[in-house]
Structures are given as C-alpha cells and as structure tokens.
Amino acid sequence: MLKAEIHITLKKTVVDPQGLIIKHALESIGYKGLEEARIGKMITLTLNYRQKKRAEREIREMCKKLLANPIIEEYTFKLREEK
Amino acid sequence: MKFGVVIFPGSNCDQDCFYVIKEVLKQPVEYIWHQSTDLAGFDAVILPGGFSYGDYLRTGAVARFSPVMKAVNKFAAQGGLVIGICNGFQILLEAGLLPGAMLRNRNLHFICKYVLVKAENTETAFSNLCRPEQILKIPIAHNEGNYYIDDAGLQELKQNNQIVLRYYKFNPNGSQDNIAGIINREGNVLGMMPHPERSAEEALGSRDGLLIFKSMLEYLQNKR
Numbered sequence: 375m376l377k378a379e380i381h382i383t384l385k386k387t388v389v390d391p392q393g394l395i396i397k398h399a400l401e402s403i404g405y406k407g408l409e410e411a412r413i414g415k416m417i418t419l420t421l422n423y424r425q426k427k428r429a430e431r432e433i434r435e436m437c438k439k440l441l442a443n444p445i446i447e448e449y450t451f452k453l454r455e456e457k
Numbered sequence: 458m459k460f461g462v463v464i465f466p467g468s469n470c471d472q473d474c475f476y477v478i479k480e481v482l483k484q485p486v487e488y489i490w491h492q493s494t495d496l497a498g499f500d501a502v503i504l505p506g507g508f509s510y511g512d513y514l515r516t517g518a519v520a521r522f523s524p525v526m527k528a529v530n531k532f533a534a535q536g537g538l539v540i541g542i543c544n545g546f547q548i549l550l551e552a553g554l555l556p557g558a559m560l561r562n563r564n565l566h567f568i569c570k571y572v573l574v575k576a577e578n579t580e581t582a583f584s585n586l587c588r589p590e591q592i593l594k595i596p597i598a599h600n601e602g603n604y605y606i607d608d609a610g611l612q613e614l615k616q617n618n619q620i621v622l623r624y625y626k627f628n629p630n631g632s633q634d635n636i637a638g639i640i641n642r643e644g645n646v647l648g649m650m651p652h653p654e655r656s657a658e659e660a661l662g663s664r665d666g667l668l669i670f671k672s673m674l675e676y677l678q679n680k681r
Contacts, residue, residue, distance in 0.1 A: 388605060391561050443515055443551065445558040446605055
C-alpha cells in the first residue's frame with residue numbers, strides 16, 4: 375500500500391486571513407520573531423496499490439480536479455510505502 | 458416562465474427562493490433534486506444559498522460534481538438563465554461557470570446583516586429593472602464572500618462590464634474591488650453573495666431583492 379500526504383496552501387500572492395490572525399495571536403502572547411504565518415490543509419490518502427508512478431499521476435489529477443482550487447491554492451505531496 | 462430551484466444536500470435557502478418565485482413573483486416554480494440530469498422545460502434555474510455538502514473542503518467544491526451540475530452547464534451553454542445566490546455563487550465559481558474564487562471573510566466572521574450594494578451594470582438579464590447606480594438594500598449571510606480574482610481577470614471583468622453589483626460605502630468581507638455580484642461574458646449566468654430572496658417583501662425590511670427576480674422575468678418575457 376502507499377500512503378500519500380497532500381499539503382494544500384493558499385498561493386503566496388493570495389492574502390491568508392487565518393494566517394494573519396494566527397500571527398497576531400502569537401505576537402500577542404510574546405513571540406516577536408514572526409515574519410509570516412500561513413494556514414493550509416493536510417489530506418492523507420491510503421492507496422490500495424503500490425505503483426508509485428500511477429499514484430503520482432492520480433494524485434496530481436485529484437488535486438487539479440477537486441482537492442485544490444488552482445485559482446487560489448497550490449499543493450505538494452509526499453508518498454511513502456506502508457506494509 | 459418556469460423557474461427551477463436546485464436542492465443540494467445542505468441547501469437551506471431553497472424554500473425561500475421557491476416561495477418568492479411562487480407567491481411574490483407569481484410564476485410557476487419547481488424544485489430540482491441534485492441528482493436530476495434534465496432541465497428541459499425550465500426558463501431559469503436558481504442555485505440557492507446554504508452549506509452544500511457541509512462546505513467541506515471548500516465551499517461549493519463538492520456540489521460542483523453533483524449530477525445536476527452537468528445539466529446546469531448544458532443549460533447555461535444553451536443560453537438558459539442561471540442565478541447562483543451565496544453558496545450558489547460559490548458553486549458557480551468552483552464549476553468554472555464564473556471566473557475567480559472565494560476566500561474566508563477578511564475578519565473571519567460569519568456575517569449576517571443587511572448591506573447596501575450598487576447596481577453597476579443595469580443592462581443585464583438580472584438587473585434591467587434597476588436604475589443605473591441604484592443602491593439596493595439586500596442582506597448577506599456568509600463566511601466565504603471574500604471574492605478573489607487575479608489582476609488580469611479583474612481587468613477582464615471590468616472591460617466586459619461583468620461586475621453587476623458592488624458593495625456600497627462598506628465592504629463587509631474584503632472582496633476585491635468591492636465585488637458583490639458578477640455575470641459571465643455571455644450575460645446569462647449571475648453569481649451574487651447578497652440574498653435577494655430574503656428581501657423581496659416589505660415585511661422583511663426591503664423589497665429591493667425582488668428587482669433581481671423581476672428583471673429576470675422581464676428579460677425572459679421580452680425574449681419570447
């Protein structure tokens with residue numbers, strides 16, 4: 375089996391209101407060294423096959439079609455084998 | 458003129474829309490289940506507000522793959538009138554029937570209140586009964602109404618006069634260029650965050666929303 379971990383974040387050019395609030399909150403409790411905070415989503419998928427090439431292709435498709443909105447978001451993913 | 462109101466799992470303004478078309482606009486109206494694939498016989502289709510599929514992943518992201526959306530695509534391509542209100546607008550964006558995307562409101566609050574919007578383009582199928590630059594009092598109720606489009610897209614919207622409604626004096630959600638409602642280039646698909654169905658009778662504090670539905674009727678009757 376393959377495990378995929380997909381990270382989806384707002385593009386750098388898109389303002390992240392949640393990230394801004396988190397940054398302010400962290401600053402208000404004393405952390406002064408923050409340049410920026412941004413929030414995203416993490417999705418894990420367990421695949422019932424082992425072909426990595428196929429997994430990469432399918433995950434890219436899934437991200438384009440449904441999991442991420444290319445207008446405002448970008449994605450990265452990691453694959454690992456699981457016994 | 459026959460109107461249809463689509464029901465997705467989690468729609469919650471479907472009955473309000475149905476009521477306004479039937480009892481206030483006095484036109485025939487039917488519900489359309491999200492699994493239906495045929496829109497034959499309808500003149501206009503309403504995608505109502507609500508929380509389709511629990512707003513999971515992104516607002517409208519899952520509803521966009523409902524069977525009915527294939528039919529709505531086809532209906533729109535054939536020139537049928539489609540209006541998406543609030544969550545309906547979000548679905549139209551995810552479906553690519555309108556350009557852009559929605560972000561969380563700038564202040565991260567769910568905002569439910571009357572706002573003022575200006576009719577910027579009154580020559581559309583959805584706004585032809587508004588006076589140019591008329592200020593309409595229509596309520597909003599959303600968490601993701603912060604409309605986003607890149608600069609090139611915004612220029613295109615402006616050049617083609619596709620911005621139909623802008624927030625007036627106060628922008629509640631941080632939307633780009635104060636956008637509250639846009640239309641597609643062909644002029645038959647409108648998305649708007651304010652709820653015209655919640656402001657169609659004086660008892661609710663404003664009848665301005667009725668102008669949107671009346672404009673649709675006017676357009677359809679003239680077309681026939």
